[in-house]
Amino acid sequence: MAKEEYVILVNEKDEVIGEMEKQEAHVQGVLHRAFSIFIFNSQKKLLLQQRAAIKYHSPLQWTNTCCSHPRKEESYIEAAHRRLQEELGFDTELTEKFHFIYKAEVGSGLIEHEFDRVFIGYYEGPVLINPLEVEEVKWIDLDQLKQEMNQEPDKFTEWFKIIFDKYEEYIQTIAVS
Numbered sequence: 001m002a003k004e005e006y007v008i009l010v011n012e013k014d015e016v017i018g019e020m021e022k023q024e025a026h027v028q029g030v031l032h033r034a035f036s037i038f039i040f041n042s043q044k045k046l047l048l049q050q051r052a053a054i055k056y057h058s059p060l061q062w063t064n065t066c067c068s069h070p071r072k073e074e075s076y077i078e079a080a081h082r083r084l085q086e087e088l089g090f091d092t093e094l095t096e097k098f099h100f101i102y103k104a105e106v107g108s109g110l111i112e113h114e115f116d117r118v119f120i121g122y123y124e125g126p127v128l129i130n131p132l133e134v135e136e137v138k139w140i141d142l143d144q145l146k147q148e149m150n151q152e153p154d155k156f157t158e159w160f161k162i163i164f165d166k167y168e169e170y171i172q173t174i175a176v177s
Contacts, residue, residue, distance in 0.1 A: 061156055
């Protein structure tokens, strides 16, 4: 039997207001902490993962390198490093670039409503996928990714489409500053 997982409930200032079982939080659509990771290689390609077929929502959809939720008493960055290891079998230096709040229906009556911190990292080594989490991975050029997302949006998770737009806004902001 799977161990119950909990998410940290927060307000819009990321102040903790409680915790809730993860699936119940997604049924109710309550705001909780999350993080998203974008890992690039030296060719500026992004590592995408296809979610495992056994995932309870968004199975077999492509998404950013890694995303999850911090546990109680765990910082965002500690959680990010933990999940990289658990899902993809590697770790690398990560830098938080921005955060935002989003809400998205992800199918099966579930809602992601997250205070999401976005981390960027770089990596060149082997990727050892955890088949309970990840079906497969691929490195992709950002222009090709944008084209695929426009042509076949249903192949990608709802939150990744939102986060990728925010990432592009962030890149444009730092390019002009």
